Amino acid sequence: MRIGILGGSFNPPHNGHIYIAREVRRRFSLDRVLFMVAGDPPHKSIAFGVDAKERLELTRAALAGEEGLIACDDEIRRGGVSYMADTLMGLYNGVDELHLIVGADMLKTLHQWSRPETIFALAGIIAVGRPDIPGEHEAAQELIKSYGARIRMADFCGPDISSTEIRRRVNMAKGIAKLVPYGVMERIYAGLLYQSEDILSYEKRLAEYTKPKRLAHSIGTMGYAVELAAIWGADGKKARIAGLLHDCAKLGDEDALRLAKEYGYTPNAEEQRAPGLLHGPLGAIRVQREFGIDDADVINAIGCHVFGRMNMTKLDKILYVADKAEFTRTYEGVDKLRDMAKKDLNGAVLMTMNNSIGHLLARGIEPTDESLMIRQAIKRETENNKGDIK
Numbered sequence: 001m002r003i004g005i006l007g008g009s010f011n012p013p014h015n016g017h018i019y020i021a022r023e024v025r026r027r028f029s030l031d032r033v034l035f036m037v038a039g040d041p042p043h044k045s046i047a048f049g050v051d052a053k054e055r056l057e058l059t060r061a062a063l064a065g066e067e068g069l070i071a072c073d074d075e076i077r078r079g080g081v082s083y084m085a086d087t088l089m090g091l092y093n094g095v096d097e098l099h100l101i102v103g104a105d106m107l108k109t110l111h112q113w114s115r116p117e118t119i120f121a122l123a124g125i126i127a128v129g130r131p132d133i134p135g136e137h138e139a140a141q142e143l144i145k146s147y148g149a150r151i152r153m154a155d156f157c158g159p160d161i162s163s164t165e166i167r168r169r170v171n172m173a174k175g176i177a178k179l180v181p182y183g184v185m186e187r188i189y190a191g192l193l194y195q196s197e198d199i200l201s202y203e204k205r206l207a208e209y210t211k212p213k214r215l216a217h218s219i220g221t222m223g224y225a226v227e228l229a230a231i232w233g234a235d236g237k238k239a240r241i242a243g244l245l246h247d248c249a250k251l252g253d254e255d256a257l258r259l260a261k262e263y264g265y266t267p268n269a270e271e272q273r274a275p276g277l278l279h280g281p282l283g284a285i286r287v288q289r290e291f292g293i294d295d296a297d298v299i300n301a302i303g304c305h306v307f308g309r310m311n312m313t314k315l316d317k318i319l320y321v322a323d324k325a326e327f328t329r330t331y332e333g334v335d336k337l338r339d340m341a342k343k344d345l346n347g348a349v350l351m352t353m354n355n356s357i358g359h360l361l362a363r364g365i366e367p368t369d370e371s372l373m374i375r376q377a378i379k380r381e382t383e384n385n386k387g388d389i390k
């Protein structure tokens with residue numbers, strides 16, 4: 001077996017890692033490349049304190065379905081500081097060939113790693129990077145001379161993606177769909193990794209009175225809304241808060257009517273009949289009173305997330321669709337909605353409205369004139385192609 005080893009903290013793993021591993025595996029005819037997830041990397045703290053188990057799961061999610069690329073937990077199981085020399089000792093069996101994959105810029109510092117002589121004795125080095133890094137050739141020669149290192153250069157670059165940039169983007173609600181595999185994105189949002197302090201504290205408060213399933217749906221809607229905002233050029237931070245808190249007033253019928261009374265909100269005839277419908281308008285009040293949200297765009301988007309409204313803003317549409325397309329949804333047809341949401345936002349709103357009207361009719365409930373009018377307006381927007389189409 002010819003085995004490549006790509007070490008890292010994978011916080012998080014991204015498309016750049018995968019590209020490099022695939023490419024090295026192909027060019028050097030390796031049977032497999034192990035993504036060696038560092039438990040406790042030397043001289044490095046883990047940003048946002050993401051624990052090793054979570055980084056391993058992220059890496060597994062990243063490599064699901066990848067041929068010959070494997071997430072490896074040797075360093076985590078071993079415990080203590082993760083020295084590559086120990087890792088290679090663990091893998092070495094005298095039969096398999098080991099190839100340590102590093103960035104070409106690391107050739108200059110490899111000799112400072114713990115027990116370099118062990119590393120060079122047990123594994124060949126595959127250095128990945130542009131062929132023109134100053135001093136790289138000299139560094140390689142020096143390692144060959146001092147340690148008898150076996151070094152091969154892989155003169156190519158992966159895409160310009162870094163884990164630091166991904167963490168920053170999540171923190172700023174910028175969207176990461178193009179940078180990481182879908183499963184990694186899903187996990188990053190579900191685990192609230194790299195999130196801003198305000199979101200973490202809203203979530204904590206929400207969790208106090210929300211059942212786990214609804215909480216997961218709210219967090220999923222948050223992540224999905226951020227990604228849609230990135231596609232459609234809307235404000236990601238507003239989408240994030242609206243997504244997280246949109247169902248904060250979703251209650252049983254009696255409690256909903258009680259809360260309406262407390263808030264001085266008078267339900268209309270329909271809301272009286274089906275108090276579940278109240279959670280849009282009540283949510284709009286609750287986010288102000290209990291979460292201190294004063295952004296009108298966020299408040300309005302939450303207020304109309306059940307039915308939509310005339311002249312929906314981009315943020316309204318994003319929340320409306322994200323609610324039904326978010327990561328934890330598994331109903332038949334959800335993939336169709338997700339595809340549509342990437343290409344045509346109005347089309348996705350219309351699809352969602354048609355679904356909800358269909359559900360109502362199936363339960364023998366006639367849609368209101370208002371909801372039909374809203375649907376009609378969106379339909380016109382879609383047909384006129386005036387709206388948001390990619």
Ligand SMILES: [Fe+2]
Nearest residue numbers: 246247279305
């Ligand atoms: Fe809702």
Ligand SMILES: [Fe+2]
Nearest residue numbers: 217246247323
């Ligand atoms: Fe919802």
